[in-house]
Amino acid sequence: MNLAGTPTSPTGSPGPTFTVQVTDLVGTGSQDLTITINPAPSIAPATLPPGDAGVTYNQNLNVTGGTAPYTWSISAGTLPNGINLAPSGSTATLNGSTTAGSYNFTIQVIDNVGGVASPAYTLIINPAMSGVAPAALPAGDAGLTYTQNLRVAGGTAPYAWSVSAGSLPTGINLTPSGPNATLSGSAAAGNYNFTIQVIDNVGGVASQAYTLVINPALSGITPGTLPQGDAGVTYNQNLNVSGGTAPYAWSVSAGALPTGINLTPSGSPATLSGSAAAGTYNFTIKVTDNAGGSDTQAYVLTINSALSITTPSSLPAGEITTFYSQQLNASGGSGSYTWALINSTSLPQGVDLNTSTGLISGTPASNTVGPHNFTVQVTDTLQGSASLTFSLNTVGGPSITTGPTLPNGTVNAVYSGVTLMASDGTAPYSWSITVGALPANLILNGSTGAITGTPIAQGTFNFTAQVTDA
Numbered sequence: 001m002n003l004a005g006t007p008t009s010p011t012g013s014p015g016p017t018f019t020v021q022v023t024d025l026v027g028t029g030s031q032d033l034t035i036t037i038n039p040a041p042s043i044a045p046a047t048l049p050p051g052d053a054g055v056t057y058n059q060n061l062n063v064t065g066g067t068a069p070y071t072w073s074i075s076a077g078t079l080p081n082g083i084n085l086a087p088s089g090s091t092a093t094l095n096g097s098t099t100a101g102s103y104n105f106t107i108q109v110i111d112n113v114g115g116v117a118s119p120a121y122t123l124i125i126n127p128a129m130s131g132v133a134p135a136a137l138p139a140g141d142a143g144l145t146y147t148q149n150l151r152v153a154g155g156t157a158p159y160a161w162s163v164s165a166g167s168l169p170t171g172i173n174l175t176p177s178g179p180n181a182t183l184s185g186s187a188a189a190g191n192y193n194f195t196i197q198v199i200d201n202v203g204g205v206a207s208q209a210y211t212l213v214i215n216p217a218l219s220g221i222t223p224g225t226l227p228q229g230d231a232g233v234t235y236n237q238n239l240n241v242s243g244g245t246a247p248y249a250w251s252v253s254a255g256a257l258p259t260g261i262n263l264t265p266s267g268s269p270a271t272l273s274g275s276a277a278a279g280t281y282n283f284t285i286k287v288t289d290n291a292g293g294s295d296t297q298a299y300v301l302t303i304n305s306a307l308s309i310t311t312p313s314s315l316p317a318g319e320i321t322t323f324y325s326q327q328l329n330a331s332g333g334s335g336s337y338t339w340a341l342i343n344s345t346s347l348p349q350g351v352d353l354n355t356s357t358g359l360i361s362g363t364p365a366s367n368t369v370g371p372h373n374f375t376v377q378v379t380d381t382l383q384g385s386a387s388l389t390f391s392l393n394t395v396g397g398p399s400i401t402t403g404p405t406l407p408n409g410t411v412n413a414v415y416s417g418v419t420l421m422a423s424d425g426t427a428p429y430s431w432s433i434t435v436g437a438l439p440a441n442l443i444l445n446g447s448t449g450a451i452t453g454t455p456i457a458q459g460t461f462n463f464t465a466q467v468t469d470a
Helices: none
Strands: 014-023 028-036 042-044 057-064 071-077 083-088 091-096 101-110 120-126 146-151 160-166 172-177 180-185 190-199 205-215 235-241 249-255 261-264 270-274 279-288 294-304 324-327 338-342 351-353 359-362 370-379 385-395 415-419 430-436 442-444 450-453 463-468
Touching (some): 071 083, 160 172, 235 279, 235 294, 338 351, 430 442
Antiparallel strands (some): 042 057, 071 101, 083 091, 146 180, 172 180, 190 205, 235 270, 279 294, 324 359, 338 370, 351 359, 370 385, 415 450
């Protein structure tokens, strides 16, 4: 006797009992029978979770329904290299490590009565999780909000971020957001060492050790005031800032620089340089650092008029063997002046130039009669300079040319016989009687040298006259 057909309503438990009877030529026999119809086999899960390259993949497959024992196999496609199917009764395991990719295959299970289940799978192996980026953290400023994104590539979501070694600066927090996280907050100045770790859903791990430098807050621009400059002379002044985080950006935030003066940013310091016309200029310099800190300094820059020598080039004459003194003067420029003879010129022998004061003084030697031309240069503190060629004439001392015997005069008669004369020296002259005296009632004009008057006494009179020049 054969029982055949396809059950339409499997129960998975023994069905109703029925009796089978058999009759032969001499009699009849019967037996009560029960048939159990199991559900068709099926495999779970229906889809496979992803994995990471290089990380051990482990996923159980379970069969339900059907009739044990079961036979497992790959009926289409192939497993990734390094991944194996390990059957164990109603369970099989996909286990191993492989490279990134998308793999398609069909797993089949056949039960003891020929029931078949064969779901098609796609197994995605993601690239291995790479290191936390960036590899180094930019510096920040004390008191300013610090914000830095961290990211990880590869791996399988979700991700768990943490500080696995050290600790964050007080005031800085780690905020995870999927494959990204953010360090944000405000901290005191210092160097902070810690390690950030991220673990993905399949156990892939990436970590990065960091040193976060929080610099002191950006402080004032120096100098607080600018030195003066000279018109036409190159001006050069460094500006510095302390604290903050390089690089620095410098700018003019108010007013304007003098025409010809430029602000040259170069980290710290920056430089004001160039040449400008005389004037007073007001402007504000601003510096901003890489962390967003900023500071400003208001300046007044005075550019003085160009240095010049104001003493006329033709100097008062000098007299040999007589002390000579002449002050040279200058105007404009900045700071103190330094005076010098240039172009291998020289003053009369015995006369010198004071390099600190600009005073020409001394006693010309007796052999220095004649004109002397020389060039003097004055230099100020900023190395501005001016020069002028001077002429100094040295002459001999004055001599009286009127003879020693003067014309006679008559008592009670107007005397108008003589005007004393002098040569050499430097006019004007001044006359005086140094020894003896003129006849009574006669006088010597100190400016003209004329002897005038009406003598009232008879006699011969001896006296010494002296002339003094300028």
